[in-house]
Amino acid sequence: MKAVGVFPGKRTVELVSFDEPNITSPEQVKIRVLQVGVCGTDREICDFEYGTPPEGSEYLVLGHESLGEVVEGGSTGFKPGDLVVPSVRRPCTHADCVACRAGRQDFCYSGDFTERGIRSQHGFMTEFVVEAAEFLSLVPPELRDVGILVEPLTIAEKTLMQIQVIQQRLPWGLTPGGGAPPRGCHRALVLGAGPVGLLGAMALVNGGYDTYIYSRSRTPNIKADLAESFGARYISSQEMTVAQLAAKMGNIDVVYEALGASQLAFEVAQVLGANGIFVFTGVPKHGDPITIDTDLLMRNMVLKNQVIVGTVNAGHNAFEAAIDDLKTFNRRWPKALRALITGRYPIEAFREPIFARSGIKNVLVMEAK
Ligand SMILES: NC(=O)c1ccc[n+]([C@@H]2O[C@H](COP(=O)([O-])OP(=O)(O)OC[C@H]3O[C@@H](n4cnc5c(N)ncnc54)[C@H](OP(=O)(O)O)[C@@H]3O)[C@@H](O)[C@H]2O)c1
Ligand SMILES: [Zn+2]
Ligand SMILES: [Zn+2]
Incomplete structure (x- = not known):
């Protein structure tokens, strides 16, 4: 064979x-x-x-x-x-x-x-x-x-599980299922509109987050159209600065990084909201060192109770969750899923x-x- x-x-x-x-x-x-x-x-x-x-x-x-x-x-x-x-x-x-x-x-x-x-x-x-x-x-x-999308979706599923566990530190919960907040009251920002980012955005929309995607390509483009078709808002990093994005979104509760580009990721980490969680999934190639404002990052992490966490690969529970979510995506957005x-x-x-x-x-x- x-x-x-x-x-x-x-x-x-x-x-x-x-x-x-x-x-x-x-x-x-x-x-x-x-x-x-x-x-x-x-x-x-x-x-x-x-x-x-x-x-x-x-x-x-x-x-x-x-x-x-x-x-x-x-x-x-x-x-x-x-x-x-x-x-x-x-x-x-x-x-x-x-x-x-x-x-x-x-x-x-x-x-x-x-x-x-x-x-x-x-x-x-x-x-x-x-x-x-x-x-x-x-x-x-x-x-x-x-079904071939199960494995790449597990990255988002493990992330959602990590968020759920970590954000139990907040006395009112953060993720749907975690308690009081109504759907859409928490804002998630996905960085990158590759398969990892788009599947993550679907999972976040499905989980009740008001979901934005921030990625390089200018609009209109097929990834932006796809994102909008399942309820996420696509914004190009060539059309809006990080500061403008943050002003538009309001408090950013979750960042799901799926870029593999550290410079933009750390720029966005500086606008993470109060009690926010920033999840890294990207694996950047080693390039030249960059300058970041570590005083600002550290001040924000402390004064805004922020969490920055990385996640790799996925356990059996994330595979099972991915299959469950794919069934739901298949009912809600059959065309977008296939696209x-x-x-x-x-x-x-x-x-x-x-x-x-x-x-x-x-x-x-x-x-x-
Ligand atoms: N943690 C894990 O277990 C795990 C597993 C698999 C993959 N990964 C990682 O996840 C990341 C995403 O994977 P993928 O397959 O979705 O990658 P991909 O297809 O390369 O997508 C990356 C996306 O990020 C955007 N992007 C890249 N650099 C950018 C920059 N400087 N500014 C703005 N946008 C930028 C690209 O925009 P354009 O489309 O406009 O070019 C693209 O939409 C990779 O780093 C990969 O290594 C992690
Ligand atoms: Zn892969
Ligand atoms: Zn081991």
Whole structure:
């Protein structure tokens, strides 16, 4: 069967071929891969900036965002035909890593976790994979054409859960479900209108936040139109300064950063509102140092009770929440949800979605024979 293999040693990315895997224990599930999403991490791996093949292998099979169909479920309870999404991160083996021992490898202490398609474990850009049932989430059939968005949505879901936990410090709650505030009374600002930002904005609108997106491209553009179609307000950083944005929004309760650009992120951190929470999800490339007003940031954090927090990857609960939210998005905004997937490519054309930076979310559609 075919797979996309990254060879860091010889610096090539090629279609490789190897035998179909088979179940070797009753806890495993054999899956036919249906679709694999492409993101910036895949691009970095194919530029040989990141990514590690499994021990003993010359290449790494790429792909960490996937949707598959069960072909053999062993004694796991998964049945042939079930749609599933696997998580990405796998636990480290250290006995004293309480996070991994608790199944929360997204909070791994040792840093020795592995990740499918990224770090020391083959990924999903292939025809069949075998996976332990504990790392799978069941996706309902109505999400077959959009289920590939589950993994990128988990970043927002983990963020929302973190906000809910952290903002319990406020005696009146902040997030919907947390108590008194009516829907729309809290303002969220999403930085960046890529797939992570747009999915985050959908989750925030759905969670009852008055949601703004601040991103580079001038209006009109397709991402702005899409954002407006599900109830978020899009503002271009080329058309409005951060100060003007802050004046327009009023108290900014939540910032969901999905830019991967630190300069703008820290500029916005300076206008975070009273009791606000700023969540970083972006992973910037290391560039030249920038100057920021640390006195202002520190004064604001103290005098306005602010929180700045980072979040990476996601636990099983965020996958389950993403599937639940996708069901809701599918009912509320079926057109907008589908408009997030802008390109579908066969495995042979894998270079196009990886290297051509166009559209929003591009996917490989696997055709297992
Ligand atoms: N924490 C995690 O677990 C996790 C997981 C996956 C990804 N990530 C990170 O999340 C971030 C977003 O991912 P993505 O796939 O959505 O990325 P993306 O497709 O590159 O989107 C980034 C968005 O930010 C905007 N942008 C970038 N630099 C800007 C600047 N200087 N000023 C204004 N706007 C700017 C871009 O605007 P234009 O469209 O106008 O160019 C684009 O809309 C990345 O840094 C990625 O590494 C984190
Ligand atoms: Zn990704
Ligand atoms: Zn660990």
